[in-house]
Amino acid sequence: LAELEADVRRQAQEKGITLAGNAIDDVLTVALFPQIGLKFLENRHNPAAFEPLPQAEAAQPVAKAEKPAASGIYTVEVEGKAFVVKVSDGGDISQLSAAVPATAPVQAAAPAGAGTPVAAPLAGNIWKVMATEGQTVAEGDVLLILEAMKMETEIRAAQAGTVRGIAVKSGDAVSVGDPLMTLA
Structure with missing residues (x-):
């Protein structure tokens, strides 16, 4: 723990980050989230670095249906x-059959x-x-791991x-839709 605390203090000093009075909280943050912990500490007093707080929407009364949807x-x-x-009057849903597949749109080559x-x-x-340039991968192989909202998501081929x-x-x-790599 002493080594970790010394390392966090060194990194904070190099980046001009002011640690909290009880530095163990900051050390724990960096230990649990090594990639984003220091970024958080660097920007914790800068609200512009984070997503804005959601604004409460005015509550709209929900109109009740006068009669249930037709079966x-x-x-x-x-x-x-x-x-x-x-769909029956009681709201029960049962599958009858798979529909005839619609033709999929043709993508440009x-x-x-x-x-x-x-x-x-x-x-x-x-x-x-996980993948390297020139590596041959099979369908379903893990290419990389993406962390979002404290969850790790495997991106597979x-x-x-x-x-x-x-x-x-x-x-x-990365943002949604950003190119990560190409498979040839």
Whole structure:
């Protein structure tokens, strides 16, 4: 613990960070969250460095339906798959059958040699890059680990291929849709 505290104090001094009176709290923050702990300590007195607080919306009274929705047969799409369901007066839902698949939109072909981009599915920090440039990966292999809201998310290969053009490194902050790497 003494080593860790000395290391945090050294890093804080190098970056001009003022530690709390009870430094053990700051040491614990850095120990638990090594990549973002120091960033937090650096900006804890700067509200502009954090997301703004959500504003309370005026509560709107919810209008109650005068009569329940009519029962019937409906087509419901779940994760890109269409299902035909029957809704009864009691609100029970039962699946009748899978709907006839709709034709998927045709995506434009990527330029030759460009490969398939792997995009960030959510905003966060790159925790660890597992894949290396030129590595052959199978569908489902872990390419990197993304940390968001204290949760680690494995980013897996959607297809087999060769890793090309890694655009991020450990510690990088990414937004939704940012390119992480390309699979050729």
